[in-house]
Amino acid sequence: MLRFLDAGESHGKELVAIIDGFPAGLKIDLDFINKNLLLRQSGYGRGGRQKIEKDTVEFVSGVRFLETIGSPITMVIRNKDFQNWLSVMTYDAKLTDEKAVTSPRPGHADLNGYIKYDRSDIRDVLERSSARETAIRVAVGSLCEYALLKLGVQMVSFVKAVGKVSLNDVDYDNPALIENIEKSPVFCPDEKTGDLMIAQIEQAKKQQDTIGGVVEVVAKNVVCGLGSYVQWNRRLDAKLAYALMSIQAVKGVEIGEGFRNASRLGSQVHDEIVYEDGYRRKTNRAGGIEGGISNSEPIIVRAYMKPIPTLIKGLDSVDVKTKKATKSAFERSDVCAVPALSVVAKSVVAFELLKAYIDKFGGDTLSEMALRIREYKEYLKTK
Numbered sequence: 001m002l003r004f005l006d007a008g009e010s011h012g013k014e015l016v017a018i019i020d021g022f023p024a025g026l027k028i029d030l031d032f033i034n035k036n037l038l039l040r041q042s043g044y045g046r047g048g049r050q051k052i053e054k055d056t057v058e059f060v061s062g063v064r065f066l067e068t069i070g071s072p073i074t075m076v077i078r079n080k081d082f083q084n085w086l087s088v089m090t091y092d093a094k095l096t097d098e099k100a101v102t103s104p105r106p107g108h109a110d111l112n113g114y115i116k117y118d119r120s121d122i123r124d125v126l127e128r129s130s131a132r133e134t135a136i137r138v139a140v141g142s143l144c145e146y147a148l149l150k151l152g153v154q155m156v157s158f159v160k161a162v163g164k165v166s167l168n169d170v171d172y173d174n175p176a177l178i179e180n181i182e183k184s185p186v187f188c189p190d191e192k193t194g195d196l197m198i199a200q201i202e203q204a205k206k207q208q209d210t211i212g213g214v215v216e217v218v219a220k221n222v223v224c225g226l227g228s229y230v231q232w233n234r235r236l237d238a239k240l241a242y243a244l245m246s247i248q249a250v251k252g253v254e255i256g257e258g259f260r261n262a263s264r265l266g267s268q269v270h271d272e273i274v275y276e277d278g279y280r281r282k283t284n285r286a287g288g289i290e291g292g293i294s295n296s297e298p299i300i301v302r303a304y305m306k307p308i309p310t311l312i313k314g315l316d317s318v319d320v321k322t323k324k325a326t327k328s329a330f331e332r333s334d335v336c337a338v339p340a341l342s343v344v345a346k347s348v349v350a351f352e353l354l355k356a357y358i359d360k361f362g363g364d365t366l367s368e369m370a371l372r373i374r375e376y377k378e379y380l381k382t383k
Contacts, residue, residue: 002144002355006136008077009127011085015077015136019143021358022062024070025365026147033057033142036343037077040138043339044185045201045211054080057139070364075139079132089127101126102321105328107309114320122320122329131248131337134344141347144354151357151370154220156181157346159188159338160302162197162213163204172218172298187339201336210307212249213338217301217349222288223376224279224296226356235292236356243348244303247341252304256287271297278381299353303345305338 001021008015037055055077062073082089088099101122104110113125145155158181160167167190171177180189186201188194197213204211227236241253252259261269271281271290281297288299309315314327334340361376363369 002351002358004140004351006133006140008079008133008136009089010079010130010132011081011089011127012079013082013089014079015133017075017136017140019062019073019075019140022068022070022073022143023147023358023363023366023369024068025367026068026143026150028059028063028066028068028143029146030057030066032146033139036138036142036145036347037135039182039187040135040340040343043187043337043342044198045205045334045336045339055135068366073143075136075143077135077139088123097121099123101329102319103317103326103329104320105309105311106315106317107306110329111320129248131340134247134340137351138344138347141344141350145347145350147366148219148350148354148357150366151373152221153353155218155346155350156220157187157215157217157342157349159184159186159194159197159342160214160216162186162336162338163200163211165193165196165200166214167193170216172220185339187342204307205335208311208313209335210309210311210333211336211338212305212307213336213341214302214304215338215342215345217299217303217342217346219288219299219349219353222294222296222299222353223373224294224380225376226294226353226360227289227292229291229293236294236352237287237289237292239352239356240289240299240301240349243352244301244345247303247344247348249305249308249337250303250341250345251306254287254302254304255289256300257285258287261285279383294356299349301345301349303341305341308334308337 003021004017004019006017034056058076060074060076062071087093104122109129110122110125114122156178167188170189177189181187184194186194186197188197200211228234237255244250244253269285271283271286273279273281284297288294288297310330310333312330314330317326317328319326361369361372
């Protein structure tokens with residue numbers, strides 16, 4: 001079973017993840033992982049923190065000569081900003097009120113976490129609940145995405161909407177799709193739509209506000225049969241929704257055309273089946289998953305992100321020490337993190353898909369898995 005835990009605070013020494021159950025025999029491409037880490041820090045609307053950190057991953061265990069060896073993999077990302085927070089974030093530092101936070105931000109974990117864990121400083125909450133944690137999840141997910149690529153699965157993600165500006169149809173088979181996404185300041189494959197998104201971000205910035213949006217993740221060449229309908233917690237769409245909803249500020253998840261399908265008739269929703277050298281669907285409104293099981297069509301998922309709750313102008317709040325009205329705390333923040341979300345979302349989807357592949361095909365090594373997948377594809381031709 002593939003699983004991982006991560007740890008670390010936003011301004012702490014480092015972010016760490018331990019992955020258990022990763023197959024042996026994957027030759028790692030560090031550039032592949034570090035490129036995704038760079039993309040997570042990029043995108044129009046990001047804040048000052050991204051100018052400080054230059055994230056790269058370091059492997060501490062489970063890898064020799066850039067090849068996974070089957071034992072638990074430890075990944076580390078150092079926080080360069082930690083040097084500016086030694087008196088506040090070092091584990092054995094003397095207790096101080098320096099940079100203490102007492103004004104919780106509406107929409108964040110601040111107040112709930114302060115109460116739940118009985119803290120005296122809201123910083124204890126925000127340091128862990130911060131989206132800085134997604135850096136290590138991108139590292140984990142990128143490793144999984146690279147393994148999936150070796151198993152024939154191709155993944156792409158992009159920004160579908162920012163504020164009221166939304167991208168319409170996307171040609172997933174366009175050979176220039178990834179290039180168009182990565183050259184866009186907002187990771188939108190359509191230049192004109194991207195310019196309108198930038199205008200939305202600029203407007204929010206002028207108002208000292210923040211803005212959210214929608215990202216889309218697509219996985220092509222996924223085999224039929226991942227997931228199961230026999231138990232609720234084995235459904236692939238449920239696992240993907242769970243993973244995406246775990247990302248900070250994500251408040252909605254859609255599989256295929258899920259939200260639009262709710263207002264349509266059944267005849268306008270369900271993907272009709274044909275047989276042409278194998279089964280396929282005429283359309284893909286289901287997003288590649290039916291009954292909790294992948295159906296071999298591209299898996300399409302979307303995550304809906306609310307505006308970031310850290311506003312320059314602040315929102316009405318209460319000081320937890322004095323109980324007096326105040327404005328919510330601000331240190332630094334993004335105006336829009338939707339482009340970054342597209343990278344993070346692809347990573348968490350990659351982890352769940354690789355986990356589903358391991359669940360179905362087993363194998364202690366990547367080569368074993370590849371062999372079993374080839375055999376399975378031959379079996380599918382007989383059905």
